[in-house]
Amino acid sequence: MNKILEKIGELGIVPVVKIEKAEDAFPLGKALIDGNLPIAEITFRTSAAEESIKTLTKELPQLLVGAGTVLTVEQVKKAVSAGAKFIVSPGFNPKVVDYCIENSIPVTPGINNPTQIEMALERELEVVKFFPAEASGGLPLLESMSAPYSGIKFIPTGGINLNNLSSYLSYNKVHACGGSWMVKDNLISSGNFAEITRLTQEAVSTMLGFEFAHLGINEEDKDKALNSANLLSHLFYFPIKEGASSIFAGPGFEVIKNKFLGEHGHIAIATKDIHRAISYLKMKSVSILPETAKEKDGKLIAIYVDQEVSGFAIHLLQK
Incomplete structure (x- = not known):
């Protein structure tokens, strides 16, 4: 998949922005x-779009900037010349799509029926926009409509908000979600950028869904691990479940038979999407320890990060 489209998938949410004033x-x-979501789709719904894209790409190179509501080839040219790295259109305009393909410009045209999906597949597109998502039938329609098709993913946009974001992202054919609830017109026009940051952080937090999973306790050998687990069970009625390398006392304590990472043990943090969580932590300069990765059925389910808190290592768990 194209690197830009891969990055969009890692970020998970695409803020769809209408800017009236380039400043x-x-x-x-x-x-x-600041809200930990370095991406923006600047829509060509206003005359300030082109200049806004120029400003963002020049002044904030760490921000992935694309152009939305692109209706013509001429708008594609203007957007790309201004610095846009991807193109989004509300419908499937063959002229726009074909021009982007011919010029190696990542494009996600809008679709909401099987015929349009097949038009995209015929052009070997890997990602399309499902628009308008909620008005077209929402997640139930997307699930039934996309069922016959493999090799293509969707970016639902239109009616996506904090309440339905997780439901959409949980579907394995959803690449990311587009939305404007964190970048509402009135917040931009009134200069309330602090609220935009807060809403963006809230969206990212909802997407990742970080939760404390359990505490890992390092012991030197199996006997000491069993003694510790049995003590927790004796005192608090936690059921014992022994595995190859550790013993759980209830769901909250994992006693390690042979000391592993962390001076004292580890803190396990569960997340809704371990791959997006890794991308998020990397943005915060937290390294991942790939040699600690655990998979199940070919899918990553756990991995440690190169960070400790008071002598406890940290590892991520896929919910």
């Missing part, structure tokens, strides 16, 4: 970065 572009982009 609002920089603080808007900064607010998204």
Whole structure:
């Protein structure tokens, strides 16, 4: 898959932005970065779109900037010339799509029926926009409509909000979700960029769904591990479940038979999407320890990060 489209999938949410005044572009982009979501789809719904894209790509190179509501080839040319790295259109305009393909420009055209999906597959597109998502029938329609097709993913946009975000992202054919609830027009026009940052952080937090899973306790050998687990069970009625390398006392304590990472043990943090969690932590300069990765049925389910808290290592768990 194209690297830009891969990055969109890692980020998981695409803020769909309408900017009336180009001078609002920089603080808007900064607010998204501060909210841990360095991506923006600037829609060609206003005359400020082209200049806004220029400002963002020049002043905030860490921000992935694309152009939305692109209806013509001429708009594609303007957007790319301004610095846009991807193109999004509300419908499937063959002229726009074919021009982007011919010029190696990542494009996600809008679709909401099987015929349009097949038009995309015929052009070997791997990602399309499902629009307008909720008005077209929402997740139930997307699931039934996409069932016959493999090799293509969707970015639902239109009616996506904090309440249905996780439901959409849980579907394995959803690449990311587009939305404007964290970048509402009135927040931009009133200069309330602090609220945009707060809403963006809230969206990222909802997407990742970090939760404490359990505490790992390092012991030197199997006997000491069993003694510790039995003590927790005796005192608090926690059921014992022994595995190859550790013993669980209830769901909250994992006693390690042979000391592993962390001076004292580890803190396990569960997440809704371990791959997006890894991408998020890397943005915060936290390294991952790939040699600790555990898979099940070919899918990553656990991995340690190169970080400790008070002598406890940290590892991520897929919920």
